[in-house]
Amino acid sequence: MAAIPIIEARGVDLVFQTNDGPVQALRDVNLEVAKGEFVSFIGPSGCGKTTFLRCIAALETPTGGTLKVRGMSADDARRERSYGYVFQAAGLYPWRTIAGNIRLPLEIMGYPKPDQEARVEKVLELVDLKGFGKKFPWQLSGGMQQRASIARALAFDAEILLMDEPFGALDEIVRDRLNEELLKLWSRTGKTIGFVTHSIPEAVYLSTKIVVMSPRPGRITDVIDSPLPRGERPLEIRDSREFLEIAHRVREGLRAGHAYEV
Amino acid sequence: MNRILPVLTVVAAIVVLWYGAAVWLNSKWVYDQAARAGTEVTTAQLISETMAQERPVLPAPHQVLAGLWDGVAGQKITSKRSLVYHGWVTLSATMAGFVLGTAAGLILAIGIVHSRAMDMSVMPWAIASQTIPILAIAPMVIVVLASLGIKGLVPKAIIAAYLSFFPILVGMVKGLRAPDGMQLDLLRTYNTPRAAVLWKLRLPSSMPYLFASLKVGVAAALVGTIVAELPAGATAGLGARLLSGSYYGQTIQIWAALFAAALLAAALVAVVGALEAVTLKRMGMAR
Secondary structure, three states: OOOOOOEEEEEEEEEEEEOOEEEEEEEEEEEEEOOOOEEEEEOOOOOOHHHHHHHHOOOOOOOEEEEEEOOEEHHHHHHOOOEEEEOOOOOOOOOOOHHHHHHHHHHHHOOOHHHHHHHHHHHHHHOOOOOOOOOOHHHOOHHHHHHHHHHHHHOOOOOEEEEEOOOOOOOHHHHHHHHHHHHHHHHHHOOEEEEEEOOHHHHHHHOOEEEEEEOOOEEEEEEEEOOOOOOOOOHHHHHOHHHHHHHHHHHHHHHHHHHHHO | OOOHHHHHHHHHHHHHHHHHHHHHHHHHHHHHHHHHHOOOOOHHHHHHHHOOOOOOOOOOHHHHHHHHHHHHHOOOOOOOOOHHHHHHHHHHHHHHHHHHHHHHHHHHHHHHHHOHHHHHHHHHHHHHHHHOOHHHHHHHHHHHHHHOOOOOHHHHHHHHHHHHHHHHHHHHHHHHOOOOHHHHHHHHHOOOOHHHHHHHHHHHHHHHHHHHHHHHHHHHHHHHHHHHHOOOOOOOOHHHHHHHHHHOOOHHHHHHHHHHHHHHHHHHHHHHHHHHHHHHHHOOOOO
C-alpha cells in the first residue's frame, strides 16, 4: 500500500456533551483504508460504528486526533463532494419520482440537464431499477426504495460510498440479493466503500477489510484483512472454511469487546 | 348517499329546534299585541304570527332564507341592498388581506427557521399580537389610517392580514421544521446551499402544513374584514350590513348577512381545499 490512504484516522476521539455529562463515543480510533477497499464496521449497538462513519462524512466532528479523507480534512472532503452516503432508511422524497429523487444531488451540484438524464438512466440500470424512474417511492417495495437510495448516492462521481446499515430493515432474502448486487456494483465502479453493519455474515461476505468495534467507549478491537477473493463472490462462499474462519475471528473480537465490559 | 344522510339529519334537527325557538322567543310580542287589543290568541294563530313578524327577536329559517334570496337574487348587484354587492366589497378586502397575511406569515416563518435571533425575538411578539382583542385594535387602525388619508379597502385588508398571518406563521414554522435529521444530513452530504435546502426540502415538506394553515387563515381574514367594517361608519360590506341591520332592528337583514358571511367563508375554505387536493396530487402525495 504505497499510495496515500483514502481514509486515514489517527487517534480519533469524540466526546458528546450531553445533559448527563460527557459521553465518550469514540476513543483512540486508528485506521487506514486504501483506495478501492470495501471496509465493514461491525459491532454491537453503541460501539460508535455509525458515529465513526458520520465522522468520515463530516456529519460529526471529532474532538481529538486527526481524520483525513482523500488527503484533506473530512469537512473539506465533504465540500468537495467526495462521498455518497446511504442512510439506514431510504429517505426518498415522497413528492419526487424515483428519477426525481436520483436527480436531486445532480440538481444541487449543478450538473447540466442532459447530463442529469443520462446519469439517472445509468444508475437506475446499475441498481436494477430500469423502467421504474417515473414511479413514486410509495409504489415501490422497501428493498427497491433502498436500491433507489443507493442509486442516488452513485449518481454523482464520488470516490467513496458510505453506507450506514443500508439493509438493516430488510428481510434476509432481499438482503442476500442486495448484498450480491452490491458486490457486483463495487467491482464495476471501483469505489471505496465504508459499510456499517451488525451482521457477521454480511460483513464477512462483502468486505476486504473488517473493522471490529466494541462499546463504551467506542473503539476498534480488531482489524481483519479478508483473504477471500475480491470481486465475484458467490453466496455459497459462506459455507467455505475460509469464510467460517473469518466469521469466527470476528465473533471472537466481538466477544472480547464484551468481556472487557463485564 | 351515506354521507348525505347524516348531514341532512343534523340540518333537519337544527331547523326543528330553530322553529321551536322562534315560536318561543317571538311569542311575547304576539301576546303583548293580543293583550293590548283585548283578544285571545289560539295556538294556531300564535304559531303563524310568530313566524311572520317584520322584526322578530329570532327570525324563522324561511324568513332568513327569503331575506338571503332577496339580497342575492332580488336586487341589482350594484344596489346597496344587494348582498352580492356587499359580499364583493368584503371579499375583495378579505383576499387582499389574506394575500398580505400569507406573505407576512411565510416570510416571518422562513426567517424564524433560519435565524435563531428571529426565533427568539419574533415569536413572542407574534403570540402577543393575537392576545389583543381585534375588536379593540380595529377601530384604532381605521382611525389612524383615515387620518393619513388611507380609506376603503386598505385598512380592512391590514386588519384581515393581522388576523390571518398568525396561523400561517405558526403552521409554516412547524412545516419548515418538519424534515427530520436524516433528510437534513443527506443534503449536508451534498454540501447543499441553504437556499436549496429551503426550496428542495423544507418548502415541499411543509405543503400539508401550509394548506391546513391557509384554511384557518382565510377564515380569519374574513372575520378580520367584517370586524373592520363595523366601526367608523363603513357603508359597504357584510360588516356594514350587519351594523345597519342592528341599528334599525332589522333582524332578518342581520341574519341574512350573517348567513352570507358564513357561506362566503365556507366557499373560501373549499377553494383552499381544492387547491390543496390539486397540489398534493401533483406532488404525488395524495393517498
